[in-house]
Amino acid sequence: MTVLGVVFRPQNPPELLREATRVAETTGLEELWLWEDCFLESGIATAAAALAWTERLRVGIGLLPVPLRNVALTAMEAATLHRLFPDRLILGVGHGVQSWMGQVGARVESPVTLLGEHLSALRALLAGERVTTSGRYVHLDAVALDWPPARAPKVYAGARGPRSIRLSGEHADGTLLDSVTDADGVRAARTLIDAGRAAAGRTDRHEVIANLLAVTGPDAEARLAAERTPEHAPGAGVAGDAHAVAGAVTRLAEAGADTVVLQTTADDTDPAAFIRFVAEEVRPLVR
Template sequence: MITMKGFKELGVAMTGVFPVSEAVELAKVAEEYGLGSAWFAEDYFFRGGIPYMAAAAMATEKIRIGLGVVNPYSRHPALIAMEFATLDEMSNMRTVFGLGSGVPFWMEQMGLYDKKPLSRTRACVDLVRKIMTGENINHEDKFFTAKDIKLVFEPVRKSAPIYLAFEGPQGLELSGEIGDGVILSIFSTPAYVKSAWEHVAIGAKKVGKSLDDYEMVAYMPTVIDDDLDKAINIAREFSKLYLPHSQPGGPLMSHAGVKPEDTTAMFEAAKKGDDALLSELIIDDFVKELCLVGDKESCIKRLQQMVDAGANTIVAFPVPGADPIENAKILGSEFTHQLK
C-alpha cells in the first residue's frame, strides 16, 4: 500500500525565457501571496537556472527555492555539490536540488548524452551526497572520478534534499529508491501521477523506505483565463517547444491519450519548421489534458484531480503570453485554501 502525506503546497516555476528581474519578482510575489515554493528550470540554451535561484534566494526569506533540474552530464558531482551547498547557505537551508537526465535532444546537441542515464544519475547522487558531508572524498567509478576532493567550507546542511526527475518507470523507481522526492515532467496528468506513484513505491520498497515524507512535484503549464479559446491558443504556442521532443509512446504521452504517431508527426513538423502544421497537430483536447487552462473554476477542479491522484506539490509552469505574476496571485489568494 502506498502511503502519501497528501497535499503540501502550490508553487510557481520560472524558465530561462524570462528575464532574471521577472524571475525574482515572481519569487517575491509567490512568497507574499503564501505559495510554498519557487522552482527554476535549467533548459538549454536559455538563461541558467542556478543564477535565477541565487537571485531569488537573496530576495526572499521563507519560500523554498528549487532547481528543476540539472543533469549528471554537463556538471561534475563536485560542482553540483559546491553549487548546492552555496545556494543552501544563501537561502538559509531553503534549497531543493533537482537532478535528472535532461532532455535527450539537448544533450545530444552538446555531445553529452549516453545510453545509461539511470546508472550515471545513481552514481552522481551518491557522489554529491558524499561530498556534501564535508569530508575528504576519494571515489572512482565508470562515470566519475574524485581524487582528494573536499569542500573548503562547511555546508549548512550535510544532507540537503535531492529530488530526481524522470518520466519512465525505471527512472521513477530509482527516484523512489534514492531520491528525497521526484519532479514530474511538465504535461503531467492525473493518470500519469497515479502511475508514477506506483513505480516510486516499487523503488522505495527495494530499500525498505517509507514514503510518508516523500514529495511528488508536478509541473503544469498554466494559463488562467475566462476565455478558454484564448487560453488554449496561448498554451498551444508554448507546447510547441516541448511536445515535439516527447517520447513517442512514452508513459507521459500515453496516459494523456497522445498516440505515438501523433508525437512523431509533431517532431517531423517541428524539424521542418512547419509551424502551421504543428498548430494543427496539437489539438485542443491535447492542450486541455496536458495543461492547466481555462477559468478559475475549471482550473481548481483540475488541480484537485491532480491532488487526488497524489501530487503533493503542484507548480504553475510559466507560459509566454500569460502573466505568471497574476497567476501566482490567483494561486495564492484563491486556490491554495480550496485544495485538500
Template structure:
C-alpha cells in the same frame, strides 16, 4: 489554509525569462501566497544554480526548487559545492533536482552519458555523500573522484530530487533520491503509474517519504473557454517535442491518436487536440476548473503543483487571479 501557511502550489519561472526578472517574479510569487518557486536549467538559457540563487535572495519563506540540471553538465563535486553554498545561505529552502539531461542539448555539448542510469546514480549518490561530509573516492562508469570532500557542508540534510520519466529511472529515483520532479505533461494517470515505480525503489531503500512536485501548463481566466484556448499552443508544442512514444500520454492511452495528429500539418495541431486532453494534461480554465485540477493532481500524489503560465504577457495577472480565487480554497 490559515494565513500563516503556504499553499501546496508553486510558480515556475520560465527559462525564457530574462535573468534580471527572476528576483522580481520570485518575490511576487511569495507575496501572493504561493508556497514554492521553481527555476530550471534548460540549456542554453539562464543558469539553474544562479537562477535559484536570485530567487532565494529575493524571498524569505518559500521553497525554491531547481528542476532540473543534467547529471553530466557539471562534475557532481561541483554540483555538490553549488548545492551546499545555497543550502547554507538559505537553510531549509533549497530543493535541487538532477536529471539525465535532454539528449539534444547534451549532444551539443558532447557530454551525453553512455549509461544515463549509471550517470544519474553516481551523480546523486556522490552528491549526497559529499553533503553528508564524507570523502568520496570513486572510479565510476561516468565520474571519477579522488579524495574529494566538501569544505562547507550544510548543517541539515538537503533533499536531492531527480527529474525522470521512465520506469527504470523512476524506480532508481525512489531508491536514491528524496523526490522526483514531474513533467508538465504529468496528468493523474501518469502520476499514479509513476508513483508505483517510485514506491518500488523506496521499498528497496526503506524510505518512507518522497517529494513529488508536479509541473503543469497553466492558464486561468474568468472565461474558461479563453483560458483553455490559451493553453493549446503550449500543450501542442510539448506533445510534438515528446512525440507519440512517451510514457506521459501513454498512461492515458493517447499515443496512437497523438501519432495520427503529428502526421498532419503542425500548424493545425493546437486546434486538433481533443478537449479531453486540455482537462487531463493541463491546469487551465476558470478558477473553479483550476481548483479542481490542482485537487485532482494532489489526490493522485503530487506533493505540490507547480504552475507554469503559458502566456508571459498575462502571467502575473493570472497568478494574481489564482492567488485570490484558488489558493484560499485549498485544504
C-alpha cells in the same frame, strides 16, 4: 495540505525575475521554481538571486542537467546555497534534454547510469561524507566539502520514463514529474517509486512533485493546445478559471502528488501576473 508552486519560465528575460519573486513573496505563495534549460538561464544563478531577494519563499531548481555538471561542483554550489539560505532551497537534478546535451558534447550512452551515480555521490557529499568512487561516469578521489550543509538536505530527481522513476525511488529523496504527466501518471509513478525504494531498503519519506501546465484567460484553450505535445498524457494540462485550475491541482494531489507546481505557457510575458493569479485565486480553492 497540498503545497503549491509556480514556475518562472526561462523563456522570460532574467530582468523579470525580481518582480516575479517579489510577488511570490508578498502574496504568500509557498514555492517558486526555476529551470536550467539550454540555452536560456542558469538554475544556480537565478536561485541565488531569488533567495537573496526574499525571506521565507522556498525556491526550487527543476532541474540541473547532470551531464553538464561535475558532481563536486553541483555539491559545492548546493551546499553554499543551503548554508546561506537554510531550508529554502529545493534541489532537483536530472538527465537533461538529450538533444541539448548532444549540442554541447555532453551526451552519454547511459543517462540512467549517470543519474544514479550522480545522485549517490551528491547525496553523500551534501551529507558531509568523504567520497571515493569510480563508476562508469562519476569519479571522485577522497572528495569532501569543507562547508557541507548543517544537516543533509533532500535531493530530488527529475524523471519521466519508468526506469528513471524507479531509479529516483532508489537514489533520490523525492521525484519531480514534468507537465506531460496526468493523475494516472502520478499513480503509476508512485508504484514505480515504491518498487525502487523497496529494492534499496529505504523507509524514509519520498515526496512527489508534479508539474501542471495551467492556462487562464480568454484564449486559454487555444494557448494550451498550442503548448501540448504528443508526449502529454490525455489528462495533462488545464485551461480555464481558478476553479478549473484548482480542480486539476486536486486531482494530481489525490493521485499522490505532495506538491503541484503550476506553469503557464512559454508565450506568457507577465509571469508576475500568473503568480498573483495562483496565489490569490487558486490557492484559496485548494485544500
